[in-house]
Amino acid sequence: MTSMQQDGEIDLALQALRPRLAGSVIEPHDPLYDEARAVWNGMIDVRPRALVRAGSVGDIDHVLRTARTTGLPLAIRGGGHNIAGHGTVQGGLVLELGQLRSVEVDVAQRLVTVEPGATLADVDRATAQHGLVVPLGVISATGVAGLTLGGGVGWLTRSCGLSLDVLDSAEVITAAGEHLHASEEQNADLFWGLRGGGGNFGVVSSFTFRARHLPTAVLGGNFFYRPAHWKGALAAFDQWTQDVPDEMNSIVTFLVLPPDMGMGDEPWLIIGFAWVAENQQAGLELIGQLRNAAPPDQEEVGPTAWVDWQSAMDSLFPKGSRGYWKNISFSRMDDSAIDVLVGFASEVTWSGTGIDIHHMEGAFARVPEGETAFPNRSSKYWLNIYGFWQDPADDERLSAFARKAHGLMQPFGGHGQYVNFLGVETGQNAVDAARQAYGPETYDRLVALKNRFDPDNLFRINHNIPPTAG
Template structure:
């Protein structure tokens, strides 16, 4: 039920912002309210499409004055649907998507509405890349505030490990710079604590040199070979250099890999080094130990690799995710994963295993708020489908896989892979961050958002 908002108050807000204020009876409302996850179907009382960073403070004031819940939207790609809110105010930052590259300094400044695709397009001409995610439509803001796992994680670390500073508007409208020297504790909390402490208007990242053509690969295995492939893969990863990042995907085949109706295990590889023969030699070591049923290894432009999975996760799909860190790939863990993977008989649902270590693992546990640095693998279990009639079966599959891997996980959670029902820091799941990090994050919440204005997220509740 929409709250009664005085027309004069809405008109005052229109006057105060450079962007657009959209009400439910306006023609653009239906499009403006949509987010990427089609299961999230809520109706905000009001949407503001920011025209500049100066629009943020008036919107925060308006939400607090009228007692309305607030959602902050960057790319709108969050699976939990945190970029919208029923009967509240949505601050849509999507139009603020400029990306500025300082090639000499090796830095990239990114506005809060930019996507991974925007950043890759801007950095490619300079032979640079920022470690971000794996789908080009993902918003940089939400991805970064949660951590940022992708195809350069072993080479350059998480997105937060490359964050040099951020401009933030706090709940009282104050504009602050958070970096190693200014508001350093806030800077710590922004790196993994999600959008709990303010609205970030821009991010400054360090960028990494990347060849124009990146050696990539997909090694495809039918389910009769999964056990041997996973055992060989686990042994192979033990000696990998940082330049090789891999992600295993278990899913029902897409057209170019169609080997019948069976689910497939696909080892995706990205070699971030100009010496492509060295990367190819590493891949040959794996294929010799576990010959794939199908193999595609080629050098492609980085932007092509970064967009390769876009069509698999189209906007508007119904989506439900869970995740877990995995401590090992021993016989028992592999058996559990193979059993779960073989249960899939439909397109659009599966799981990814991200191999970590490298630059990611060398970051001190206390350097950021990210949950843990010692797990060798991180599992993301996902469902994507179109028909609401499939909701129960698809969500049950995701929950079942999560339950099956519990014996092989410490219980840490990555907030960007968490659904709307997953608790974080409300006293029910301290294992997500651990006791010490949760205490620091709560102290930050007390300092920067004691009224919990920024609660439409995996919320850290203030103790005051």
């Protein structure tokens, strides 16, 4: 078949698709095309053959059928906040689920059912009014689907675990068009793979989470430290984390703060914390212990509404930001590790790169290794070096910084990587990304699932787990 004949068949297939949809097909000649093809990471600039904005869950089946019959490469886009740009594909077909954002809360059962295009903000608004919360990420514009399928590290990781740890069930549409219910009781092997294996096994059309009690107000705050105090603050933080209960969640950040915060143009170390319990006095006492051990240069501490806390840093990550991310887990925060951390963090004198250290442990660590496909439950900390710059001229330099910082932390690193914190990779690096992220035992188990549920690798625009040949 000539390329002209193939193009003609694709045109016919897309024409036949349109009347079957509740949503719409957007092609290069459409006025909405450039807006529709844009993803969060502005470094990803590709031109799909067509995008389908699903208007109902039923549209998913039609798009999968079209992808199978045309052979067009298929990308699935949920909330659209993926750093690696897997929500689009050059010359292929994009299934955009962003209009499917319904959130239903069963207050009596504490179950929250979420459509695949919903964001953290959608879920938080629906649950907080009932005094409930689902552990999600740290930026409210993040899509729930991709976050959960990869893991779900956020402000409640110590209190509640990952997002995938509270996933009760999922409705999945496979490459063959099967509609499967996945839970601990039904299709348990698929349910295991969905919790950490990314979008490799099908399109999840619905997620049901077990919600947790949300205090009337969260005790949130930040301690700010100038560079001269960084080493002492990190040492005190590590000591402080030895005994904090699950209700105390914390993230250390190195960042040049936005100008509107009035903090100048020097980098800061920020210890952010969220005490998620009704007894705020106990949280204040714990925060006081850290303050006494490492007095901050500035601070802000007080009760806050959960939806406000969860969206406090949204403005830092506008759509179209450019970024390359690297991550590594580690457990040592001794003098050697602190010297390395402070060394490369001190270089971040520009706005557009941040470094986060998530304190894990707690509920996260009590999930047995191997119970889900998430690769590592034993490390105390998880480091993410993340970009959010605006100027294309900074791409090479700031991507190189992330790689350098990641390399310097290797002597302290634990096993596995968090796929939601993996940036754009190409060539052999892209091929190796998933294998290196999961480790051999988990990876082999994921490959077995891939062979069963997607042997032709229809779902390959992701941190891909290719099926074995034959």
